[in-house]
Amino acid sequence: MSFINNSKNKVALIDCNSFYVSCERLFNPKIQNTPVVVLSNNDGCVISRSVEAKKIGIKMGEPYFKVKNLVKKNNVKIFSSNYALYGDLSRRVMKVLKGFSDKIEIYSIDEAFLDLSHIKDDQVEEYGKKIRNKVLKWIGIPTSVGISSTKTLSKVANHIAKKNKSGVVFLKDNIDNKLKDFDIADVWGVGRQLSKLYKKNGIDSAYKLKNISNTWVKKSTNVLGAKTVMELRGVSCIDLETKEIKRKSCCVSRSFGKKVESLEKLRESITTHCLNAAEKIRIDKQTTRSITVFIRTSPFDKNRKYYSNSVTIDLPVATSNSLELVKEAINGLKKIYKYGYFYQKAGIILSKLNESSEKEFNLLAPIMEKKSNTLMQAIDFTNAKYGRNSISVAQAGVKKSWKMRKEHSSNIDTASFAYLPRVFTT
Template sequence: MFALVDCNNFYASCEKLFDPRLAGVPVVVLSNNDGCVVARSAEVKALGIPMGVPWFRIREQARRHGIVAFSSNYALYADMSNRVVEVLAQFSPDIEVYSIDESFLDVAGFEGTGLAEYGRQIRERVQRWLGLTVCVGIAPTKTLAKLANHCAKKNLAGAAGVCDFTIMPPADLDALLTRIDVGEVWGVGRKLTPRLQAMGIGTVRDLRDADAETLRARFSVVLERTLRELRGTSCLALEEVVPDKQQIICSRSFGERVHDLEALQEAVASYLSRAAEKLRQQGSLAGALTVYIRTSPFNPSEPRYQKAVTVPLPEATADSRLLARWGRRILKQIYRPGFAYQKAGVMLSDIRPRLRNQLSLFSSSRATRENARLMQTLDRINARWGRGTLRLAAEGLDKEWQMKRGHLSPGYTTEWAGLPTVKAR
């Protein structure tokens, strides 16, 4: 038995949480470089402003309606997400953190309380302790729990924030699933929806009642598994341990166009330093490195160029210095002068566990251990005093290429300087 807890309008809600003046005010959160709308408060949704629209296109509309824009404050969102999970852990010891604003809970054994009532308790405590609104969907499978959460958010069938499929009469559930488009099913998405509709499968109920063998033959065993989940057979277990990433990608669009090689080298070194930190966090090493650069694909007045090169490393590593050195070599290969570069990125692949790595014939085990200790020290200092306290000289100091965040809110929960000030009279 599963409950899916999903924070409503999470990014926008985090921004409104610490500023009482924003109560009832329409709020949007912008993507990197303040480019597009990636999160909307309920007030903005009511105005009909779509997700993904470029900020410059709605700036005048935003002024008319008093919309307040914020740059993405990832540190704030991650911290609030962790706090939500800490509250949820009081309701179930078995939790899968599915995304920054969604978590699955195993609620088997709590039926005696009444699962709908249990969901309301979850919703009430998160609201009271953190000030965030969540919706709860309860069902015997994860796919159905996602749908139940959708119903809770849309207030279908009088859900009002909590929807429990387990207490719904079969006829009522059939009627509800008939009203929901098949594209809302977890894992179906935009690509499969037109193909399913062409087969006469337009609603969730249509998919649930379709022939399993036909779907498996035309699509895959994955869609057949989705069908069985819709029928109440649990095929997806709770993933309490997040599997190690097999690829680690770090890329950013630049705040302004970059022309010279030196600035690109600083950006690539910075991205590799962050990717290496993630690699060490999961106790892994990377055996291959990809570096890519590109100009803007959307500006016809600028000449276009993009290039990516992947190289196998002589020895798998998580050492930021070695990765930055190889990144510099690759970048020299692919860089072409005369272009206005808009984005660069790196990818670590061929990832393997550090403890199972085999040294090459000419490797020094002592040097390897010392390098690992140095990286551990680097990570500890940055964890305590803030990322970037210690960094590679190759990352540069005056990073003009960094992404723009002109509407960034304070680090209310992650920085002493960001704490709200209260004045008593």
Template sequence: MFAHVDINNCYVSCERLFDPALEGRVVVVLSNNDGCVIARSNEAKAIGIKMADAEFMVRQNLKENNAVIFSSNYPLYADMSARLMNNLARFTYMLMVYSIDEAFLALGNIQSIDLEKHTNAISENVMRFTGLPITVGVAPTMALAKLANKAAKKQKRPYMVLANEEKIKAVVKDFPIEDVWGVGLQYFNKLTELGIKTAHDFRELKADLVRQHMTVQGWRLHQELWGKPCNVIKDVAERSKGIESSQSFNTYQTELSAVEEAISMHAATVALKLRQQKSMALQLTIYLRTNKHNITHDQHYPSITVKVPFAANSNHQLTRIAVQAIRAIWQPGYNYLKTGVRATGIIPAGEVQYNMFCDYGHSKEQQLSELMDSLNDRYGRGTLRLAADSFERKWAMKQEFLSKRYTTNWKEIIVAK
């Protein structure tokens, strides 16, 4: 059996946790630079606010409904996510963090246990120790567990357990095919042509026909909906295809120095993520973007992929490469709005192949990066950074509605009087 857990309206729930007065009110959380809606309370959904709605387009609607608006508070959300995952780990021998607000748990063969009580215990335990409302779906496969989770949400239930074929049939009967995990736009179009509207319709297709039209991935999904496991829970580091850090500027950038500072920050962020999952990168992709929605400006979308001489995860090595790359693709005369760094070719840290003819100070750079991590963990992220990443950050994103970092900054911790 597998369990799929996710936080209900994650970012909104994190904000409400530290301000209970927000319960029952219209609440939205905005993306980088307060651009568009990326999280909504149920009350916001009820007044017609949709995901990815531009803030300026729904501003009047939010104002008329006395809405509370927040900028994305990533330190808070990441910390609450870590607390959730640590709590979930108590209920499984294998946990796969799928995103910041969801995870899969391997429950194994626990037929002797009352699954309903066990699932309810997970839900109540998380609420008791983190304060976060979650939904849990339990089933014989990961696809069915995800489906059970969505079905529970639609029925406004804290959890759903599909322990046998009878319960599975009852849920898949009217479950929309477009809401099935793994059915993207391309698969949806193909299935629509075949007259498939529900998960039940999809299950009734012959396996050979599914493989013919949807390749092996579609076939695996088909098997999973029949309760035959084809996906396995993996360590996050094993399944990672790339790590990226990017951000839009708060205003157009026309000076290389400001973009270099931003790219240095992104390279350091990517390096930290690599170290956290004990892996290294063989390639870096660095890119620049103008505003494609502003047709009055000339457009320019340069990018470059650089091979790292030796797989690395140190701030010094990746920042040096990223800065050199941004200088190579920079073109004056454009109004740049976004830049980013993406690491690919990710391998475990213990599998790096070195060159005996090249003097590479790997251990020294590792020690420096680990020392920086230690100091930043103790005194706060960003306390110690490379000189290339300015402390001023005039290009930093706009966050006019930012809440406090209640759990990661001593100066912003809640004080009880």
């Protein structure tokens, strides 16, 4: 069966290669060609691997303790995750990408779809190379670029590009040959359950899925399943979501590196989370009308009693002021804290987020508000210039002994000159 594809659509998927590892390498040129691995929160599992680490046999998602021997034997460089660094570099990568097309969908921290329909077929591969080179030159992050007529096919192209030396693939001709070699489990939108179902029915490649009957797909899967099939045929059904959807809520929570018993330490962590969340919503020019504080002990600790509680406070006036939010959060914490428990996790959620400009008019507030906005701007500016948490509030503590386990953190802060790599010339 063959499907005629008249579409002039061209979508590129740009994906950063081993993104977290690449971020760490940027500040540590010595580990450029050596095996490197980044671990998840509290140094739990492997979440990013360099090509060299993959070759040794370190699997994605594997618990760190299971690969410790491999790590030692092969001298693998280990990093605790540093999301502040990855988030910052991600923003910079996306900014460069926006220069190549105004239709962009930021799909995840290290992936974006770009509409390249305005570029001619015979020039689009060259254009892809330009994108790749600019991101590499300006930000220092290597990427792979896959281009095709639909999002699903651009994902396929990207997979192929990852193994391609140039890092760029335009998938237009001989698509079927490529799809025959493409594992069904690697098709975008085909999760573990769906790929099991397909395999049971003999559909083990993207090519076989492309040629499946419409009736069968509709009967056996859902709308998304049918869309995937159409997209493999080159019929675009999944639009680019170019509108940046502002978040409706903002949650900051962490598990503790060591269990925490005292109210004082919980207060430090809640304050710190609150400051982070407030800064986040200020960056997005949002305000909140509701703050939830939650704490809990470990549900797996059979020797100790379990306790989990939360409290939500509705604020009379929408705000993004750190000091106000911290005050409310601490009041909330005091209401739910119980002595005698060993807490494992604490966090806050800011909800009912609004645009700052949409905020309702408050007769008494204007003057005070102007003052506090200026103060918040000054804090954000100082922290961006001199390093995170240069200015904080006293309740956030200084030692922060409750912090996440981060034994292998590079601690790189892009807001601080001290972390710039040094280059010696002779």
